[in-house]
Amino acid sequence: MSKRWNVYVTREIPKPALDLLAQHCDMEVNPEDRVLTREELLEKVKGRDGVLCLLTDTIDAEVLDAAKGAVIFANYAVGFNNIDVQAATERGILITNTPGVLTETTADMAWALLFAVARRVVESDKYNRAGKFKGWGPLHFLGQEVTGKTLGVVGGGRIGTSFARKAKGFDMTILYTDVAPNPEFEAQTGGKFVDMETLLKEADFVSLHVPLMPETKHLIGEKELKMMKKSAILINTSRGPVVDELALVKALKEGEIWGAGLDVYEWEPEMAPGLAELDNVVVCPHIASATYETRTKMGMMAVENLLAGLRGEVPPNCLNPEVLKK
Ligand code: GLV
Ligand code: GLV
Numbered sequence: 605m606s607k608r609w610n611v612y613v614t615r616e617i618p619k620p621a622l623d624l625l626a627q628h629c630d631m632e633v634n635p636e637d638r639v640l641t642r643e644e645l646l647e648k649v650k651g652r653d654g655v656l657c658l659l660t661d662t663i664d665a666e667v668l669d670a671a672k673g674a675v676i677f678a679n680y681a682v683g684f685n686n687i688d689v690q691a692a693t694e695r696g697i698l699i700t701n702t703p704g705v706l707t708e709t710t711a712d713m714a715w716a717l718l719f720a721v722a723r724r725v726v727e728s729d730k731y732n733r734a735g736k737f738k739g740w741g742p743l744h745f746l747g748q749e750v751t752g753k754t755l756g757v758v759g760g761g762r763i764g765t766s767f768a769r770k771a772k773g774f775d776m777t778i779l780y781t782d783v784a785p786n787p788e789f790e791a792q793t794g795g796k797f798v799d800m801e802t803l804l805k806e807a808d809f810v811s812l813h814v815p816l817m818p819e820t821k822h823l824i825g826e827k828e829l830k831m832m833k834k835s836a837i838l839i840n841t842s843r844g845p846v847v848d849e850l851a852l853v854k855a856l857k858e859g860e861i862w863g864a865g866l867d868v869y870e871w872e873p874e875m876a877p878g879l880a881e882l883d884n885v886v887v888c889p890h891i892a893s894a895t896y897e898t899r900t901k902m903g904m905m906a907v908e909n910l911l912a913g914l915r916g917e918v919p920p921n922c923l924n925p926e927v928l929k930k
Contacts, residue, residue, distance in 0.1 A: 608628065608629055608630050609628065609629045609630070609653040609654060609914045610629065610630050610631075610651065610652050610653050611625060611629040611630070611631045611632075611652060611653060611654045611655065611656065611910065611914075612631070612632050612633075612648050612649055612652045612654075612655050612656070613625070613631055613632070613633040613634065613655075613656040614634050614639075614640055614645065614648070614655070614656065614657045614658055614661050615633075615634045615636075615637070615638075615639070615640075615658055615660075616633055616634070616635075616637065617656070617680055617899070617902075617903040617906070618896075618899050618900040618903045620900055620903065620904060621900065621902075621903025621904050621906065621907045622903070622907075624904065624907050624908075624911075625656070625907045625910070625911075628911055628914075629653075629654075629911075629914075632648070634648070639658075639660045639661070640661065642662075645661060645662075645667060646666065646667060646670045647670075649667060649670050649671035649674065650670055650671065650672075651673065652671060652673075652674050653673070653674060653675060653676075653914055654674055654675060654676045654677070654678065654910050654913060654914050655671060655674060655676070655677045655678070656677075656678050656680060656906055656907070656910055657677055657678070657679055657680065657686075657687075658679070658680050658681065658686075659679065659680070659681035659683055659684075659685075659686050660686070661686060662686055663677055663679075663686060663687040663688065663692070663699075664687075664688045664691060665688060665691040665695075668688070668691055668692055668695050668697055669695070671697070674697055675696075675697065675698060675913055675914060675916075676697065676698040676699070676700065676909070676910055676913030676914065676919065677692065677697060677698070677699055677700075678699075678700045678906045678907070678909045678910040678913070678919070679699065679700060679701045679702070679906070680702060680902055680903065680906045681701060681702060681893075681902070682701050682702055682703045682704075682706055682893075683701070683815060683816065683842075683843060684699065684701045684923060685815065685816040685817070685843060687699055689923050689924055692924060692927075693924040693926060693927055696927050697927065698913045698919060698922055698924060698925075698927050698928070699922070699923045699924050700906070700909035700910070700913065700919045700920075700921045700922050700923060701921055701923060702901075702902045702905045702906055702909075702921060703762065703921055704762065705898060705901035705902055705905055706892070706893040706898050706901075706902060707762045707763050707766050708766050709892065709893050709894075709895050709897075709898040710763050710766075710841055710892040710893055711763055711766035711767040711769075711770060712770075713841050713867060713888075713891065713892035713893075714763075714767050714811050714813075714839050714841045714865075714892070715767070715770060717839050717841070717865025717866070717867065717886055717888065718750070718809055718811065718837065718839050718865060719750065720865060720886045721837050721839075721863040721864065721865040721884070721885070721886050722747050722748040722749075722750050722809070722837060722863070723745075723747045723748075723750075724745045724747045725886075726886050727745070727883050727884075728744075728745045731745075748808065748835060748837065748862065748863075750774055750809075751774045751775055751776075752774070752775050752776065753774075753776055753777075753808040753809065754776065754777040754778075754779060754806055754807050754808050754809075755768060755771050755776045755777070755778050755779065755807060755808070755809050755811070756779050756780070756781075756803040756804065756806070756807025756808075756809065756810040756811070757778065757779070757780040757781075757789075757795065757811055757813060758780070758781055758782075758800070758803065758810060758811065758812045758813060758814060758823070758824075759780075759781075759782055759812060759813035759814035759815075759842070760780045760781075760782040760785075760786040760789035760795075760797075760813075761782070761786070761813060761814075761815075763813045763841075764780060764782075764789065764811075764813035765786070765788060765789045765792050765793060767811055767813060768780065768789065768792070768793035768795050769792050769793050771793070772793075777796075778793050778794060778795035778796065779795060779796055779797075779798045779802070779803045779806060779807055780793075780795045780796070780797060780798070780803070781797065781798055781799060781800050781802075781803045782797075782814075785797040800828070801831060804828055804831040804832050805831050805832070805833075807832070807833075807836065808833065808835065808836055808837070809836065809837050809839065810824075810832060810836060810837070810838050810839065811838075811839040811840075811841070812824065812838075812839065812840045812841070812842045812846055812847070813841070813842055814842055814846060815842070815843070816842065816843035816845055816846055820843075820846050821845050821846065822845065822846070822847070822848040823846050823847070824838065824846065824847045824848065824851075824852070825847075825848035825851050826848065826851040826854070826855070829851055829852065829855040829860050829861055830855075830860055832860070832861050833861070833862075834859060834860065834861065834862060835862045836861045836862055837861070837862055837863045837864065837865065838852070838861060838863075838864045838865075839864070839865045839866075840864070840865070840866050840867065840868055841867045841868065841892040842868060843868050844866075844868040844869040844870040844871070844872050845870050847866075847870065848870070849869065849870040849871070849875075849876040849879065850876050852864060852876070852879075853876050853877070853878045853879050853882070856879075856882050856884055856885055857878070857882065862884065863884040863885060863886075864884070864885045864886075865885070865886045865888075866879075866885065866886070866887050866888070867888045867889075867890055867891060867892045868890055869890075872890065873889070873890075875887060905920075905921065908920065909921050909922070916928075
């Protein structure tokens with residue numbers, strides 16, 4: 605029998621993943637359906653061999669030091685801006701994420717938001733529930749046509765590619781931008797690589813699919829919003845700080861752009877003042893990967909990463925494999 609590792613899970617994840625973990629580890633799971641406080645996190649990681657953490661947990665040098673002796677932190681997310689990977693590498697701690705399994709799901713959600721905003725689904729649903737629907741009207745809830753328009757994809761990675769590929773049925777012109785062209789994006793979508801300014805000026809719908817890094821913070825700010833068409837819609841399913849949210853509220857209020865569909869926020873879970881009062885924005889609570897199927901796959905992947913790290917192997921989705929080469 606191999607040793608039973610001591611593992612902490614910062615919040616309950618789907619059962620199949622916890623069952624797999626329990627076969628190999630003595631584990632403790634945060635019993636409450638909320639994010640741990642900083643103090644709790646610092647306390648709970650002590651003495652563990654590994655930790656399964658979430659995008660809502662800030663894993664910085666202090667937490668990594670508190671977890672002295674741990675060999676791995678497995679993040680239950682593809683985004684890992686919540687983790688100081690360099691600090692982990694310096695301490696010999698492996699970090700993993702869950703890429704791939706949530707690609708299609710997140711891209712689906714970007715489409716759900718695009719349609720919800722373009723066709724005013726949420727706003728008109730509210731109107732109907734409020735008993736205001738007194739009969740069909742030729743000028744009621746006019747929105748933006750989707751078919752035949754120009755799609756602007758910011759970030760041509762896995763999720764951006766999937767999002768653009770799904771546009772095929774809507775006969776769209778596809779533009780994308782990134783730090784470099786991605787032949788795979790072009791092969792799958794027929795999209796054209798352009799610079800950010802061209803994309804913002806020409807696209808009817810701009811969807812963000814970049815990771816949050818110092819270079820992508822406020823990638824979309826006042827200047828970029830002004831470049832967009834007045835009829836344009838901005839979709840963000842990436843990370844909140846990629847958009848200057850105060851500038852976005854202003855642009856939406858002043859009609860610089862027509863609407864926005866957001867799943868993430870700059871000061872998540874808070875929304876910028878005024879955002880929730882606007883009718884031309886659909887605001888979802890960071891649910892882009894939230895399907896039964898995907899959340900289970902993310903759990904299995906995070907657990908498989910965790911177990912591999914505990915066994916001394918390079919985990920399949922390791923962000924700092926150099927740790928094991930030292
Ligand atoms: C979700 O936002 C993720 O990064 O997995
Ligand atoms: C994330 O999965 C991406 O590379 O788009």
